[in-house]
Amino acid sequence: MLTEHSVYYVSPSVVQTTTGALRVARRDIIDGARRWPLWVNLAWRDIRQRYTRTVFGPFWLTLSSAIFLVAFSLIYSKLFNQDIRTYLPYLTASFLPWILFSSMVTESCTAFTAEKGTISNWQFPYSICVYRLLYRNTIVFLHNVLILLVVYLVFGLALSWNILWLLPGLALFGTNALWIGLLLGTLCARFRDVQPLVASLLQITMFVTPIFWRPEMLGGGKRAVFVDGNIVYHAIVIIRDPLLGKSPPTVSLAVTAAFAMVGIAVALVLYGRFRHRMPFWV
Numbered sequence: 001m002l003t004e005h006s007v008y009y010v011s012p013s014v015v016q017t018t019t020g021a022l023r024v025a026r027r028d029i030i031d032g033a034r035r036w037p038l039w040v041n042l043a044w045r046d047i048r049q050r051y052t053r054t055v056f057g058p059f060w061l062t063l064s065s066a067i068f069l070v071a072f073s074l075i076y077s078k079l080f081n082q083d084i085r086t087y088l089p090y091l092t093a094s095f096l097p098w099i100l101f102s103s104m105v106t107e108s109c110t111a112f113t114a115e116k117g118t119i120s121n122w123q124f125p126y127s128i129c130v131y132r133l134l135y136r137n138t139i140v141f142l143h144n145v146l147i148l149l150v151v152y153l154v155f156g157l158a159l160s161w162n163i164l165w166l167l168p169g170l171a172l173f174g175t176n177a178l179w180i181g182l183l184l185g186t187l188c189a190r191f192r193d194v195q196p197l198v199a200s201l202l203q204i205t206m207f208v209t210p211i212f213w214r215p216e217m218l219g220g221g222k223r224a225v226f227v228d229g230n231i232v233y234h235a236i237v238i239i240r241d242p243l244l245g246k247s248p249p250t251v252s253l254a255v256t257a258a259f260a261m262v263g264i265a266v267a268l269v270l271y272g273r274f275r276h277r278m279p280f281w282v
Contacts, residue, residue: 021272025182028275029268032127039128043136061140066147069095076212085155089244092148094211097173097239100141101232102202104177107133109195111185116282126278130181134174148243160245169238169248175260176235179267186271189281209233231259 032039073088080087111129112119119126152159188194208226215227227233234252241248 018269021269024275025268025272028125029127032125032131035128039132040135042132046136047139059143062143062146065144069147080213089151089157091212092151093240093243094236096141096144097236098206098211099144100137101235103137104134105180105198105202108181108184109188109198111181112189112278113282119282120279126275130178130185134177134181162245162247163242165242165247166239169242172256172260173235173239176256176263179263182271183267186274189278205232
């Protein structure tokens with residue numbers, strides 16, 4: 001029988017059942033969440049080590065993103081015939097959650113393989129690896145929000161109380177990021193070809209998702225494919241709209257929540273079933 005204390009030492013026969021796999025995954029995720037001081041400190045250490053002996057530290061990412069956004073908006077506001085006073089805030093509010101999403105997906109591919117030495121020698125909740133990268137990228141995202149605040153100040157725009165929608169939006173976004181991290185981390189540990197495939201898909205997704213262009217620029221059936229049927233778009237909208245002072249569409253919230261429930265179910269079964277093989281795969 002699977003117990004709380006035997007979760008990290010289960011026989012392969014136990015996890016072959018869906019119930020056993022779900023219990024293993026659930027216990028791992030709960031134990032990982034309870035050890036939040038560990039992954040919080042590890043995430044901060046990652047950021048500090050990445051920018052050791054630099055003047056601006058993690059704000060180098062913010063500065064590089066700001067330069068890109070200004071340069072891009074100056075050119076594409078003319079190409080799209082958009083007023084830069086409205087296009088730059090839109091582009092910034094769209095690009096910031098995209099950076100968060102793409103970073104989470106990219107780093108999820110190496111969530112477990114990057115910790116090969118630790119996983120091979122110690123028994124611990126592997127979900128800590130995913131919590132670590134989720135928290136680290138959230139910190140970077142909050143740093144980047146300063147870019148939008150500067151844009152608001154430059155153009156004399158006012159914040160709205162709808163900014164409070166950012167909290168449930170980030171919570172829903174983080175829920176999806178958690179199961180994506182577990183799923184991709186497991187798949188990439190077993191199949192190393194998944195990582196370059198994900199990188200290629202991300203490049204395509206960035207251009208077919210309304211980040212640099214507005215949804216209303218499309219019409220008819222094209223909008224249904226690239227906007228309404230684009231899950232990534234809905235995930236970005238629930239963060240973008242609060243940053244623009246608007247409440248997120250109910251449809252986007254519903255689609256993202258439904259995607260989270262389905263994704264969690266799939267990730268828990270897969271992760272729970274193959275968790276015991278992780279030390280051999282990495």
